[in-house]
Amino acid sequence: MSMQQPTCTTLPGAMSLILTAAVALAVAAAVVRYNRKYRGLRLPPGPPGWPIVGNLFQVAFSGKLFIHYIRDLRREYGPILTLRMGVRTLVVISSAELAHEALVQKGQEFASRPAENATRNIFSSNKFTVNSAVYGAEWRSLRRNMVSGMLSTSRLREFRPARRRAMDRFVSRMRAEADAGDDSVWVLRNARFAVFCILLDMTFGLLDLDEAHILRIDAVMKRVLLATGVRMDDYLPFLRPFFRRQQRRALDVRREQVDTLLPLINRRRAILRDRDTRPADPDVAAPFSYLDSLLDLRIEGRDGVASDDELVTLCAELINGGTDTTATAIEWAMARIVDNPSIQARLHEEIMQQVGDTRPVDEKDTDGMPYLQAFVKELLRKHPPTYFSLTHAAVKPGSKLAGYDVPADANLDIFLPGISEDPKLWDRPAEFDPDRFLSGGETADMTGSAGIRMIPFGAGRRICPGLSMGTTHIALMVARMLQAFEWQAHPSQPKLDFKDKVEFTVVMEQPLLAMVTPRKIFF
Ligand code: HEM
Numbered sequence: 001m002s003m004q005q006p007t008c009t010t011l012p013g014a015m016s017l018i019l020t021a022a023v024a025l026a027v028a029a030a031v032v033r034y035n036r037k038y039r040g041l042r043l044p045p046g047p048p049g050w051p052i053v054g055n056l057f058q059v060a061f062s063g064k065l066f067i068h069y070i071r072d073l074r075r076e077y078g079p080i081l082t083l084r085m086g087v088r089t090l091v092v093i094s095s096a097e098l099a100h101e102a103l104v105q106k107g108q109e110f111a112s113r114p115a116e117n118a119t120r121n122i123f124s125s126n127k128f129t130v131n132s133a134v135y136g137a138e139w140r141s142l143r144r145n146m147v148s149g150m151l152s153t154s155r156l157r158e159f160r161p162a163r164r165r166a167m168d169r170f171v172s173r174m175r176a177e178a179d180a181g182d183d184s185v186w187v188l189r190n191a192r193f194a195v196f197c198i199l200l201d202m203t204f205g206l207l208d209l210d211e212a213h214i215l216r217i218d219a220v221m222k223r224v225l226l227a228t229g230v231r232m233d234d235y236l237p238f239l240r241p242f243f244r245r246q247q248r249r250a251l252d253v254r255r256e257q258v259d260t261l262l263p264l265i266n267r268r269r270a271i272l273r274d275r276d277t278r279p280a281d282p283d284v285a286a287p288f289s290y291l292d293s294l295l296d297l298r299i300e301g302r303d304g305v306a307s308d309d310e311l312v313t314l315c316a317e318l319i320n321g322g323t324d325t326t327a328t329a330i331e332w333a334m335a336r337i338v339d340n341p342s343i344q345a346r347l348h349e350e351i352m353q354q355v356g357d358t359r360p361v362d363e364k365d366t367d368g369m370p371y372l373q374a375f376v377k378e379l380l381r382k383h384p385p386t387y388f389s390l391t392h393a394a395v396k397p398g399s400k401l402a403g404y405d406v407p408a409d410a411n412l413d414i415f416l417p418g419i420s421e422d423p424k425l426w427d428r429p430a431e432f433d434p435d436r437f438l439s440g441g442e443t444a445d446m447t448g449s450a451g452i453r454m455i456p457f458g459a460g461r462r463i464c465p466g467l468s469m470g471t472t473h474i475a476l477m478v479a480r481m482l483q484a485f486e487w488q489a490h491p492s493q494p495k496l497d498f499k500d501k502v503e504f505t506v507v508m509e510q511p512l513l514a515m516v517t518p519r520k521i522f523f
Helices: 017-037 056-060 066-077 096-105 118-123 137-151 153-158 160-180 187-204 211-227 237-274 290-295 308-339 341-354 363-367 370-382 467-484
Strands: 080-085 088-093 184-186 399-401 404-406 411-414 485-489 500-503 505-508 513-518
Touching: 056 080, 066 080, 066 088, 066 500, 088 096, 096 399, 096 411, 118 211, 118 237, 137 153, 137 290, 137 308, 153 467, 160 184, 160 187, 160 467, 160 513, 184 187, 187 211, 187 237, 187 290, 187 308, 187 467, 211 237, 211 308, 237 290, 237 308, 290 308, 308 341, 308 370, 308 467, 308 485, 308 505, 341 370, 341 467, 341 485, 363 370, 363 467, 370 467, 467 485
Parallel strands: 088 411
Antiparallel strands: 080 088, 184 513, 399 404, 485 513, 500 505
8 A cells, every 4th residue: 555666677688679668669769759738837845856767766765765765855846746756647646735645625626546557456356446446437436346246344344253353363372372382472474464354354255264264365465465566667667578478477367366265265155155055154254244235236337237347356355454554553653552561551450440350351341441542543643554545646637736737647646644743733743642642632533523733534425434443443453452462572572663665655664573461360
């Protein structure tokens, strides 16, 4: 879900003259095309670039992560700026006013997604997913189905048993890891696995997948994320011939993804088919799954139902959308808890008051825990799992932001920390302080509908449909981890370093290893 830095690849040693001439011609044609395309437009300011490549090499060889590069550029050029990355033009906005203009006031104008490269089109079945679809009837049908079929409050409630199961497994896995080692646990890895299990249950409704099988599916999903990462030829398409190997590899990974997920789809189909004659075993099949809602789904403006390949794509979207984002948030959460014993003590005290130690915390309990709710808000303010919302695009030519032109083929990116760390909006924005959200303090409507101050889930028409699920999972996991263990810094990381890096989402540069001491619990 995040912008990644382009990477260079090694070009083959011998290049023919013909190829060189072809590249030179393509380059000249690109200059002419670019000059023609943007003639007469007033783009937002930005660093001067070179012909053809624009700012691409400045970014790629800056020695900084893209998220840090943008933070620095913002200081120089302000909250709206342009970067030319080869054939792509990026308009980056980073203030609450501009996010409001783009996502709310002109929400419909900027509700689309930009064109994608061939590799990503394979994995999105030609933009047949909620997150990649251009703004229109197809997107509306898919999104409506995801929200009502899966992410509504009532549907979310139906999956309480799946969460309960995954949470029990999560706590016992960590206990086993601590017992096997020196009382230490890797937080991100365990959290990621737990969220992945919940989303697999919800997507396919198959409850008897063993751990080895789940890990195999997870490994394939990770390979998909790697295969769809940003490449140099996304920006300089004339380099595509040099990326044939990566393209072939991406096709192999897609085949692997289909071969891994299609058997799960077919098993669920068989369960649904037999259900009338032979009731499904409740330990094997959930009463409902996201896949069920997709099997007969009619999409506006389209004949027939989704093909097997498209079903694989849509199922993968639900799993991917919620896994790394939520797991990343948990890692930052536990780092803050390890770093600050008083936060840990207050959260634990609230859990003891609300639930005690004779039964596990349930998601319903977390609604009645104001300090935990404030902690989750502060977590998503200070450590949004993605620093950029998904890339937006104008629906048609002629759109403007802050008086500047935004071409219809430009990527519109919203840099979220620019808003949640703005000293004009926040008191002591650099400090991690959940108390800011408690009575009489600061407010934060994460949907942005009552004004934009922090929008870790985006805002407007394309706001993340998993907002409730994401926050529910974070609060529940943090509470269960604190109810089961006392957390401390590991001797190898006595003073935690809160530096970030991008790995699909924004994770800790140094993955969190923490010491845990099991607490006395009686269930
Ligand atoms: C802490 C957890 C999460 C965070 C921080 C997060 C963040 C985001 C952000 C920033 C966007 C882009 C919004 C925009 O384009 O303006 C987004 C979109 C999306 N998210 Fe999430 N997300 C989270 C959890 C989830 C979950 C649990 C799911 C589903 C299971 C999900 C599914 C999606 C989908 C399908 C979209 C695309 C929406 C569209 O284009 O209409 N996310 N998310």
